[in-house]
Amino acid sequence: MLAIGAASIVALSAVSGMLDAVNRLPLMGNFLESVGLVYTCWFTYRYLLFGPARDELATSLRGMYKVGRPPARAWCPRVPPSPPPAPPDAPPRRHSLVSQSVTGSDL
Numbered sequence: 789m790l791a792i793g794a795a796s797i798v799a800l801s802a803v804s805g806m807l808d809a810v811n812r813l814p815l816m817g818n819f820l821e822s823v824g825l826v827y828t829c830w831f832t833y834r835y836l837l838f839g840p841a842r843d844e845l846a847t848s849l850r851g852m853y854k855v856g857r858p859p860a861r862a863w864c865p866r867v868p869p870s871p872p873p874a875p876p877d878a879p880p881r882r883h884s885l886v887s888q889s890v891t892g893s894d895l
Contacts, residue, residue: 811817835845 810820835841
């Protein structure tokens with residue numbers, strides 16, 4: 789977790805440096821601001837002003853959410869089921885990970 793935090797700080801510093809370098813170029817900062825303003829105006833006109841367009845945008849976002857959302861157990865594929873509980877008088881079970889083999893199709 790610490791490595792991810794350190795990597796994000798380094799990435800943020802690099803992006804900040806790049807943006808400062810672009811902003812120092814003559815007219816580049818103003819050009820990019822103009823592009824952002826034009827795109828914001830177009831997006832507002834295209835998707836936010838009229839009811840049918842808002843419905844289209846909402847449907848599109850819902851579709852992306854359904855496609856982008858993984859199934860409930862996708863992060864842990866092929867989890868073996870838990871063994872049934874042992875009877876009270878049975879000796880404790882020993883689990884061995886070495887005895888399980890992994891093939892290419894399991895990956």
